[in-house]
Amino acid sequence: MGYKTLCFAFSCIFFAYCVYLPFPENVEEPWKVRILDSLIRMTSLVATLFEYIGLMKYEDIFLTLSSLHLTKPVSDENITVIDTKFSDIPVCLYLPKKKPKIQKPAIIFIHGGAFVLGSCKAAAYxxxxxxxxxxxxxxxxxxxxxxxPQYPFPAAFEDCVSVIKFFLQEKVLTKYRVDPTRICIMGDSSGGTLTATVTQLLQNDPKFKDRIKAQALIYPGLQSLDTSLPSHREYAHGPILSREMTIKLACLYVTEDKALPQAALRNEHMPEESRHLFKFVNWSDFLPEKYKKNHVYTEPVLGKLNASYPALVDSRLSPLIASDSQLQSLPLTYILTCEHDPLRDDGFIYITRLRNVGVQVTHDHIEEGIHGALSFTRGPVFLDLGLKVRDKYITWLEENL
Structure with missing residues (x-):
């Protein structure tokens, strides 16, 4: 009983400490976000301890919790929901029951989760x-x-490409009565990364060029070269998404070697031969003046990590390192960013680069927003911000798809 009481007391003290940590002033629904942020911090601490004593891997704690929010394919009066496979990859189809005289648009949804967590069957998705x-x-x-980490880079990318190429077949589009001129790829967070990389590939493939009308990226992460952008520094401790947790999880897509996240936290993970790529992600050139503030650009230290990871210099992991010629053919683009988000500046840099080469971009920036809002549109913690993000995205689709 004494042990349990001690653990409970420690949990209460740590929770109170998390709740009263410094917090951005203008976050929407601050107390809800504080509670969420505290719960995530506590989960991360427990995950770290469990991994240290060999009980469970860091990511497995988050996987276990996220599995509690998975849904089954239940249809309703308006939508038929079907679990199936496209090119041997599991997909979940949402098919309107109405029988229109004209063909329907289609949205291909790629979920977030740092390449390690999540599912399109999560309740909020x-x-x-x-x-x-x-x-x-x-x-x-x-x-x-x-x-x-069971399926490292480029497994997630290859699965998305396989599904989309399968779906774009004329016989498949005809089966589901899809208008081949009204197809959008959409993703949030790491799903936004995959959306950007897949769209780049398809638009630069003569067989699939112009088959995608639009892409929508919701608070995407778009590069792994520089882990010290202004937003990384300003929101290193969150809320919701901390720099350390992001790096720990995202590095698992590349390797389980602990040396990589440790080097990435110091911004010393890139090889010497990557120097020429930094011109594509140099925030001092592409970031709006408002977000540079008093930050001074310092080039990351190159060549300190002994191990070699080719994924780090691959545009399928970091779509921001694609050349201007690769970007200029991209379709109509929607990007939503949130102010209080370590990944904020990735989105801003991509917007600037796309506009510089003539791509039509619509940008919504939510000043009081946080990362991951779309994942909190169901209880037990419900954020109005999640609905705001959803509605902005849907409104853009209605007007452009």
Whole structure:
């Protein structure tokens, strides 16, 4: 009993400490976000301790918790939901029951989770896809790509490419009554990374060029070269998404070697031969003046990590390092960023680079926003911000797809 009491007391003290840590002033629904942030910090601490004593890997704690929020393919009066496979990759289809005289648009949804967590069957994503299908009378395809570290880079990318190429076949589009000129790829967080990389590949492939009308990236992470952008520094401790947790999880997509995240936290993980790529992610050139503030650009230290990871210099992991010629053919683009987000500046840099080469970009920036808001549109903690993000994205789709 004494041990349990001690653990409970420690938990209460740590929770109180987390709640009263310095916090951005203008976050929407601050107390809800504080509670969420504290719970995530506590989970990360427990995960670290469990990994240290050999009980469970860091990511497995988060995987276990996220599995509690998975849904089954339940249809309703408006939408038929089907679990199936495209090119042997699990997908979840949302098919409107209405029988229109014209063909429907389609949205291909790629979920977030740092390449390690998540599923298109997560309750919040199920709500989003169901709402999208119903609101737009659109076919929605959610991709359940393979997750790291069991399936490292480029498994997630390859799964998304396989599903989308399968879906784009004329016979498949005809089966689901999809208009081949009204297809959008959408993703949030690391799903936004995959959306950007897949769209780049398809638009630069003569066989699939112009088959995608639009792409939508919700608070995406778009590069792994520089881990010390202004937003990385300003929101290193969150809320919700901390720099350390992001690096720990995302590095698992590349390797389970602990040397990589440790080097990335010091911004010393890139090889010497990557020097020429930094011109594509140099925030001092591409970031709006408002977000540079008093930060001074310092080039990361190169060549200190002994191990070699080719993924780090691959545009399939960091779509921001694609050349201007690769970017200029991209379709209509929507990017949503949140102010209080370590990944904020990735989105801003991509917006600037796309506009510089003539791509039509719509940008929504939520000043009071946080990373991951779309994942909190179901209880027990419900954020109005998640609905705001959803509605901005849906409104753009209605006007452009």
């Amino acid at each position: 199920d709500d989003l896809n169901r709402w999208t299908a119903n609101k737009l009378d659109a076919v929605v395809v959610g991709i359940d790509y393979r997750l790291a």
